[in-house]
Amino acid sequence: MKIIAGNWKMNGTRNTLSEMIAALEHIDTENRVILCVPYTMLCTNSGKINIGAQDVSAHDHGAYTGEISAKMIAETGAKYVIVGHSERRQYHNETNAIVRAKASAALASGLTPIICVGETMDEKQAGKTMEIIESGVRESVPDDTNGNIIIAYEPRWAIGAGLTPSAPEIATAHELIANTLTDMGLANTPILYGASVKGTNAAQIMSIPHVDGVLVGGASLKPDDFIPIITSTK
Ligand code: 13P
Numbered sequence: 001m002k003i004i005a006g007n008w009k010m011n012g013t014r015n016t017l018s019e020m021i022a023a024l025e026h027i028d029t030e031n032r033v034i035l036c037v038p039y040t041m042l043c044t045n046s047g048k049i050n051i052g053a054q055d056v057s058a059h060d061h062g063a064y065t066g067e068i069s070a071k072m073i074a075e076t077g078a079k080y081v082i083v084g085h086s087e088r089r090q091y092h093n094e095t096n097a098i099v100r101a102k103a104s105a106a107l108a109s110g111l112t113p114i115i116c117v118g119e120t121m122d123e124k125q126a127g128k129t130m131e132i133i134e135s136g137v138r139e140s141v142p143d144d145t146n147g148n149i150i151i152a153y154e155p156r157w158a159i160g161a162g163l164t165p166s167a168p169e170i171a172t173a174h175e176l177i178a179n180t181l182t183d184m185g186l187a188n189t190p191i192l193y194g195a196s197v198k199g200t201n202a203a204q205i206m207s208i209p210h211v212d213g214v215l216v217g218g219a220s221l222k223p224d225d226f227i228p229i230i231t232s233t234k
Helices: 014-024 070-075 086-091 096-108 121-125 129-140 167-183 202-206 223-230
Strands: 003-007 032-036 050-053 080-083 112-117 150-153 191-194 213-216
Touching: 003 150, 003 191, 003 223, 014 032, 014 223, 032 080, 070 096, 080 096, 096 112, 096 129, 112 129, 121 129, 129 167, 150 167, 167 191, 167 202, 202 213, 213 223
Parallel strands: 003 032, 003 213, 032 050, 050 080, 080 112, 112 150, 150 191, 191 213
Antiparallel strands: none
8 A cells, every 4th residue: 555645736626526536436446545635725615535734833822814714624624734845945935944844744634744855956057956965854753653644755856757766765765764664663654755756666676675655746646647656555
């Protein structure tokens, strides 16, 4: 069983989500399928698909205009929320400390945070990939998770670029994350790979040790692109 998560980013409409839910209804798969959609599309009638959000406030409630709390997300029936996506880190200056606070808020409302870590091109070129990944995991994961988290490794330079690291690079990164999580007492945490996953490379990526699934951006928007990823592995 693998976890196939889609991140719609700021794309789609309620209609396209309904169409996706209908298209996935009769898929024969044992994989867990999650769609992380914009807040306005969070809904309870999602059939076999698990729904998630893409960000959450670190605050419980109060004067935080424009923010959405974990409790509000949970109330829609959503079960997951992405935290610390590289686009949040880049465009909204989210640090590991902020990501950790958001993950804590998600956990407190019963949501499973999908915590993203990954290096930029500058960090990669400076030889800091392993350091950034390990500190990302150690500093972004809250203490008291009850085992209810998912980690996503997203090399930031590869997102939306049609680029993917080599299989040995993915294997090395995921092994480091698995070892770090084991050291933190979180040995069974699923670890997803994300960045330029497509129907043509999904099976090979998910055959790499410690890759428990994928987090898919662009190729999760249309059933014709997403279904081959979901069915590429059992
Ligand atoms: P792409 O699959 O479009 O590269 O996006 C990856 C991503 O950011 C998923 O969260």
